[in-house]
Amino acid sequence: MKKQLKTYILILIAMVAVESGRAQNPIITKLFTADPAPMVYHDTVFLYTGHDTASVTATNYHMPDWHVFSSTDMVHWKDYGACLSPKNFSWATGDAYAAQCIYRNGKFYWYVATFHKKDKNSNGGAAIGVAVSDRPTGPFKDAIGKALITNEMTTDMKYGWDDIDPTVFIDDDGQAYLFWGNGSCKWIKLKDNMIEADGPIHTFKPKHYIEGPWVYKRKGLYYLVYAGAGTKPEMIEYCTANSPEGPWTYRGIIEGNVENSFTTHPGIIDYHGKTYFFYHNGALPTGGSYRRSICVDYMYYNQDGTIKKVIQTKKGVEPVK
Numbered sequence: 491m492k493k494q495l496k497t498y499i500l501i502l503i504a505m506v507a508v509e510s511g512r513a514q515n516p517i518i519t520k521l522f523t524a525d526p527a528p529m530v531y532h533d534t535v536f537l538y539t540g541h542d543t544a545s546v547t548a549t550n551y552h553m554p555d556w557h558v559f560s561s562t563d564m565v566h567w568k569d570y571g572a573c574l575s576p577k578n579f580s581w582a583t584g585d586a587y588a589a590q591c592i593y594r595n596g597k598f599y600w601y602v603a604t605f606h607k608k609d610k611n612s613n614g615g616a617a618i619g620v621a622v623s624d625r626p627t628g629p630f631k632d633a634i635g636k637a638l639i640t641n642e643m644t645t646d647m648k649y650g651w652d653d654i655d656p657t658v659f660i661d662d663d664g665q666a667y668l669f670w671g672n673g674s675c676k677w678i679k680l681k682d683n684m685i686e687a688d689g690p691i692h693t694f695k696p697k698h699y700i701e702g703p704w705v706y707k708r709k710g711l712y713y714l715v716y717a718g719a720g721t722k723p724e725m726i727e728y729c730t731a732n733s734p735e736g737p738w739t740y741r742g743i744i745e746g747n748v749e750n751s752f753t754t755h756p757g758i759i760d761y762h763g764k765t766y767f768f769y770h771n772g773a774l775p776t777g778g779s780y781r782r783s784i785c786v787d788y789m790y791y792n793q794d795g796t797i798k799k800v801i802q803t804k805k806g807v808e809p810v811k
Contacts, residue, residue: 514806516774516783517567523557524782525588525655525702526757526768529626535561535761536626537768537784538591538600541572544780551780553585556602558627563809564766564786573628576604579619581637583607587616588655588702588755591626592684594666598623599684600630601656601668606637615641615650618670620685633685639670646693647673655755658684659705659734667734672701675716677734696729697740702755705734711795714738715756722752726769728797744789745800749773751782758789762810765789767800 516523522542529536537559544552555572574589576582584605591600599620606617618639621630639653646652656670658680666680668687674695679688698718706713712731719725726745729738748754750772757768767789770782777783786807790798 514565515785515787515802515804516771517565517786517806518559518569518784519774520569521557522774522777522781523784524553524753524770525755526770526784526786527588527590527657528757528759528766528768529591529593530759530761531593531626533562535564535759536591537561537567537757538589539784540586540588542781546776546778546781548780551585551587553587556586556589556600560627564761564807565809570627574600574602574621574630576602578621578630579604579632579637580635581607581609581611582617582619590657590704590757592658592660593626594660594684595682596624597684598626598630599633599658601638601658603654603656603670606640611636612640612642616653616672617641618653618656618668622685638668638685638687639691643691644671644676644693647671649673655702657703657705659707661707661734665734667705669703669705669714671703673699675699675703675714692735694736694738696727696738698727700724702753704756704758706758707734708760708791709795713758713797715744715758717754717756719743723747724753726754726756726800730795741796743799744797745769745802748802750777751779753779753782764807765791766807769800769802771802 523539525540527538555575558570558573559567587603589602606612617637622633623630669677681688702717704715715728717724718727748771772778
């Protein structure tokens with residue numbers, strides 16, 4: 491009982507500190523969140539996250555659903571609750587791994603990683619699905635009634651959990667790309683409808699690559715940011731290219747190891763003239779590698795487009811005026 495009371499007091503202290511402005515990281519304190527995927531829409535930042543519910547003594551993940559948060563000042567975050575779950579996909583089973591949502595043609599497409607049931611379409615293993623909604627906070631539904639990517643479609647990695655961590659990017663010419671993968675990075679072009687592949691799956695392995703890709707474009711240069719440098723713990727590294735199809739040139743480390751978690755995961759946006767780097771750690775009371783929390787700090791570029799190393803802070807970012 492004393493131990494439980496002490497834990498409860500620590501959580502209250504952390505929540506009060508955040509609300510009072512003395513500390514902003516982690517930015518979500520009422521539940522454990524992971525795998526941040528921010529999106530700017532109509533001058534609002536929408537943050538799509540995983541949800542860690544594993545026990546303090548757990549030795550693996552328990553992630554029942556995906557949540558959505560929003561903010562207009564980068565400090566106060568509104569929680570819309572669990573807006574999607576593997577249960578929303580008739581073919582899915584298991585946990586809600588990393589995911590990303592993007593807007594196109596009046597719809598919001600949420601690409602998610604989970605596991606596939608053993609059925610006529612797959613023998614199981616990790617798979618990527620896509621949900622769709624008319625609003626950034628849902629309700630979302632399975633867009634195609636089956637997985638977009640199954641484990642059988644990729645054979646370079648000889649295990650069943652390599653098809654995870656999707657990131658989606660729409661280039662200036664309207665061509666959409668989906669990147670994903672553990673152990674190797676895979677990508678496809680997407681048709682304009684955002685729910686069908688437009689060509690074959692390509693596979694490559696950037697230096698130190700593990701998982702969690704995030705792809706975007708800035709001033710004509712393409713960036714591929716990912717978790718790498720070792721499995722326990724991970725760091726965030728990146729490559730650049732003159733085309734989303736590569737070739738990719740390794741550029742270095744953006745973020746070092748995070749507090750109390752052997753994984754971390756990038757999400758990057760520009761908002762009101764600043765660049766924000768989202769990641770997760772295990773810094774909340776009772777947190778850890780299976781009870782993670784999302785943070786955000788500033789990210790800066792050098793004049794040549796290379797990225798300066800992110801400084802992880804407890805303070806976080808200032809409110810947007």
